[in-house]
């Protein structure tokens with residue numbers, strides 16, 4: 294089995310889905326976390342031409358860009374659907390979650406009050422449409438096909454953040470609520486959640 298090393302900060306954000314994939318696949322990996330204070334030095338030599346994280350190394354081969362990393366791991370471990378149609382739907386959900394992350398963080402960190410209000414409005418509208426579309430599109434016990442895939446892990450990862458902001462997130466989405474609970478209660482994920490490194494976000 295190859296040696297996997299995933300390097301990121303001590304946060305969930307753009308690396309947690311990759312971590313879930315390792316956990317679900319029972320594949321050991323080095324979970325390297327760079328502290329805020331070590332980052333300026335580490336950044337000088339990080340194996341990414343954009344000088345950013347996450348970086349995945351597989352037997353020394355370097356992978357960058359979180360979505361490409363997740364997609365590679367999901368394909369390698371068998372969580373990327375059974376055919377091209379399923380693969381497309383998983384990608385579509387992955388990109389919609391990425392857009393949500395961007396809207397959420399951009400609105401959170403915008404210093405200008407008026408711009409912040411507009412960004413928050415846009416984020417809230419997007420979130421509401423996203424929830425309705427996913428609730429209506431659920432195919433089975435899982436978002437795509439009838440087994441757990443990368444799409445469910447993307448949904449779970451962003452939902453952890455959304456629930457921290459609003460505990461009644463799933464008030465009108467009973468099927469999504471069941472999906473969230475199903476993933477949280479998956480034995481391997483539950484075990485990971487109970488012992489993962491505590492992080493600010």
Ligand SMILES: N[C@@H](CCC(=O)N[C@@H](CS)C(=O)NCC(=O)O)C(=O)O
Nearest residue numbers: 306307344345346347357358359360
């Ligand atoms: N599109 C890239 C974005 C990577 C990115 O923005 N990483 C941030 C952390 S989430 C980073 O390394 N920030 C530190 C810096 O830019 O100095 C991906 O998804 O991997």
